[in-house]
Amino acid sequence: MEEDLEMIFDQFRYNFKTKTNDSSAHGWTVLKGYLLLETDRNYKNIDQKVNGSDADGQNIQQFMSESPW
Numbered sequence: 194m195e196e197d198l199e200m201i202f203d204q205f206r207y208n209f210k211t212k213t214n215d216s217s218a219h220g221w222t223v224l225k226g227y228l229l230l231e232t233d234r235n236y237k238n239i240d241q242k243v244n245g246s247d248a249d250g251q252n253i254q255q256f257m258s259e260s261p262w
Contacts, residue, residue: 198228211261219256226253 202221209217226239236257237250 195225198225209260216256216260219253223253223257 199221202224206217206220209215209220222243223239226243227234229242230238235250236253237248240248240250240253
């Protein structure tokens with residue numbers, strides 16, 4: 194099922210790229226985190242669920258608030 198979701202996401206991955214930056218990995222993290230977590234969906238919890246307990250959510254926060262898309 195995750196492979197199917199990733200194939201669908203790949204069709205939209207280009208929307209998260211600029212000439213100088215590719216933030217599509219953060220987009221994938223947010224999408225996957227929203228689907229994996231049933232409650233307490235905040236940037237830190239999403240980041241930790243997808244990327245491990247050392248993740249702090251700062252990159253996700255910046256991606257969501259400052260990306261040009």
